[in-house]
Amino acid sequence: xxxxxxxxxxxxxxxxxxxxxxxxxxxxxxxxxxxxxxxxxxxxxxxxxxxxxxxxxxxxxxxxxxxxxxxxxxxxxxxxxxxxxxxxxxxxxxxxxxxxxxxxxxxxxxxxxxxxxxxxxxxxxxxxxxxxxxxxxxxxxxxxxxxxxx
Ligand SMILES: Nc1ncnc2c1ncn2[C@@H]1O[C@H](COP(=O)(O)OP(=O)(O)OP(=O)(O)O)[C@@H](O)[C@H]1O
Ligand SMILES: [Mg+2]
Numbered sequence: 001x002x003x004x005x006x007x008x009x010x011x012x013x014x015x016x017x018x019x020x021x022x023x024x025x026x027x028x029x030x031x032x033x034x035x036x037x038x039x040x041x042x043x044x045x046x047x048x049x050x051x052x053x054x055x056x057x058x059x060x061x062x063x064x065x066x067x068x069x070x071x072x073x074x075x076x077x078x079x080x081x082x083x084x085x086x087x088x089x090x091x092x093x094x095x096x097x098x099x100x101x102x103x104x105x106x107x108x109x110x111x112x113x114x115x116x117x118x119x120x121x122x123x124x125x126x127x128x129x130x131x132x133x134x135x136x137x138x139x140x141x142x143x144x145x146x147x148x149x150x
Pocket of ligand 1 (some may be wrong): 005006008009011035038
């Protein structure tokens with residue numbers, strides 16, 4: 001699925017749409033957010049986390065690697081792998097010990113193996129001052145979700 005995102009509000013709206021299309025039980029879903037520096041990965045993640053009900057600041061996980069958000073019946077982990085070298089380092093940093101929850105992963109290309117267990121990949125590209133988004137399913141349930149929002 002491709003979508004032209006004219007401005008930041010359009011990126012936010014897409015994040016809200018994806019969140020609304022997900023099933024109630026989000027545990028163990030993984031969404032990969034791909035694209036160059038400044039393409040809008042964090043913008044999407046922040047709008048998604050707000051759509052889940054979080055109020056207040058949403059700091060960048062670039063240095064902490066993982067920022068957790070706990071809700072009554074769900075956790076969201078906002079992850080940024082920009083500074084991570086490979087899957088071994090990610091394991092060392094404790095990625096495999098995260099409790100159940102939905103993972104939003106920026107810079108997933110740092111650890112290509114992540115795609116094996118992911119559900120969706122959002123790729124953001126510059127289109128002049130705007131952006132082009134492409135969303136693909138990486139799992140059966142991910143592909144079903146794309147059909148729903150198409
Ligand atoms: N559809 C859009 N059109 C134009 N500008 C946008 C759009 N979506 C987001 N932006 C703007 O682009 C910038 C994106 O910054 P953001 O931090 O989200 O990028 P990022 O992909 O997370 O970058 P990084 O690789 O550094 O983590 C913000 O200034 C935001 O306002
Ligand atoms: Mg970012």
